[in-house]
Amino acid sequence: RCHLAPGEKLKLGNSIDASLDLWSRGDVQTCTDWGAPVIWDGMFDPDHYDQEHRRNHSSVSLTVFAVGRYLDAYLEAFLLSAERHFMVALPVTYYVFTDVPERVPNIQLGPGRSLKVVRVQRHSRWQDISMMRMRAIADAIESQIRRYSRYVFCFDVDQVFVGRFGSEALGDSVALLHAYYYHRPQSLYTYDRNPRSRAYMETGDFYYHAAVFGGSWQTVKNMTETCYQTIMEDKENQVEALWHDESHLNKYLWLHKPSRVLSPEYCWSSDIGYRGDIYVTRMLWAKKKYDTLRITE
Numbered sequence: 271r272c273h274l275a276p277g278e279k280l281k282l283g284n285s286i287d288a289s290l291d292l293w294s295r296g297d298v299q300t301c302t303d304w305g306a307p308v309i310w311d312g313m314f315d316p317d318h319y320d321q322e323h324r325r326n327h328s329s330v331s332l333t334v335f336a337v338g339r340y341l342d343a344y345l346e347a348f349l350l351s352a353e354r355h356f357m358v359a360l361p362v363t364y365y366v367f368t369d370v371p372e373r374v375p376n377i378q379l380g381p382g383r384s385l386k387v388v389r390v391q392r393h394s395r396w397q398d399i400s401m402m403r404m405r406a407i408a409d410a411i412e413s414q415i416r417r418y419s420r421y422v423f424c425f426d427v428d429q430v431f432v433g434r435f436g437s438e439a440l441g442d443s444v445a446l447l448h449a450y451y452y453h454r455p456q457s458l459y460t461y462d463r464n465p466r467s468r469a470y471m472e473t474g475d476f477y478y479h480a481a482v483f484g485g486s487w488q489t490v491k492n493m494t495e496t497c498y499q500t501i502m503e504d505k506e507n508q509v510e511a512l513w514h515d516e517s518h519l520n521k522y523l524w525l526h527k528p529s530r531v532l533s534p535e536y537c538w539s540s541d542i543g544y545r546g547d548i549y550v551t552r553m554l555w556a557k558k559k560y561d562t563l564r565i566t567e
């Protein structure tokens with residue numbers, strides 16, 4: 271069922287997807303070998319998706335971390351762009367995790383949209399700031415998110431929405447193809463290759479980018495709890511995976527296949543330059559400010 275002709279219809283996924291059509295495309299892989307759709311521009315009718323999710327009363331929480339200097343550097347542009355492009359047809363709750371709640375910008379939100387601030391501690395090592403997001407997300411899902419939202423999407427803050435990031439991206443377990451690796455052979459994927467790490471893997475399916483992942487609250491809770499556990503086991507064994515939480519997420523998604531995969535349109539880097547298969551960009555990486563933001567350990 272993965273070898274579809276261009277223009278052929280896919281009927282896959284959860285009950286909401288089952289009533290929606292996806293069309294194949296001739297130039298890219300639109301279906302994984304376990305039957306999950308890979309979402310590219312031109313495959314879906316945005317209005318059908320929005321109508322169906324509204325009928326089903328779908329609601330979405332977005333989590334984003336802005337700890338230390340990342341708050342002033344990125345958060346406002348991230349939130350303003352999310353207001354314009356992220357799940358505009360649906361109720362959205364933003365969860366901003368920060369150590370400096372008083373500095374969260376006061377943004378005018380659209381109807382049906384709200385923002386909550388969660389205080390987190392600031393870890394001294396940046397690797398820990400990144401990895402400990404897993405624990406904080408799982409806790410927030412358990413204590414709050416599960417009561418308000420069916421879906422959860424988790425984002426890096428150093429990026430901006432530039433096009434529709436809509437209900438076509440929703441599913442039980444959603445992962446994103448990393449813009450730098452979707453064209454590359456598997457041997458170049460930067461999986462963790464140290465057998466002493468719980469993130470170790472020799473082969474996998476794709477290289478997923480931890481800057482965007484999501485799913486139903488149940489699935490994201492399991493995903494983040496499991497990644498947190500494997501991260502902590504590594505700490506006990508005094509190893510750290512090559513790409514930190516991203517390595518652990520890749521391992522999880524290899525063992526628990528995502529039900530929906532997002533094309534790199536959903537998190538593109540302008541540094542890559544022109545690619546014929548990228549018709550639209552929906553989110554772009556912000557410029558890295560390593561010199562000023564990556565203070566040494």
Ligand code: 2GW
Pocket residue numbers: 334335336337338339340341396397399400425426427428479480481482513514515516517563564565
């Ligand atoms: C991160 C690195 C160096 C110095 C500071 C920080 C930092 C990160 C920080 O001071 N404050 C903070 O809130 N963060 C959060 O962690 C923020 O949400 C940021 O987007 C996220 C990940 O850090 P980032 O974006 O600098 O790392 P990337 O873009 O290289 O991310 C990839 O690899 C990471 C693991 O090394 C994560 O897996 C991330 O999800 C990946 O996109």
Ligand code: MN
Pocket residue numbers: 426427428481
């Ligand atoms: Mn990032």
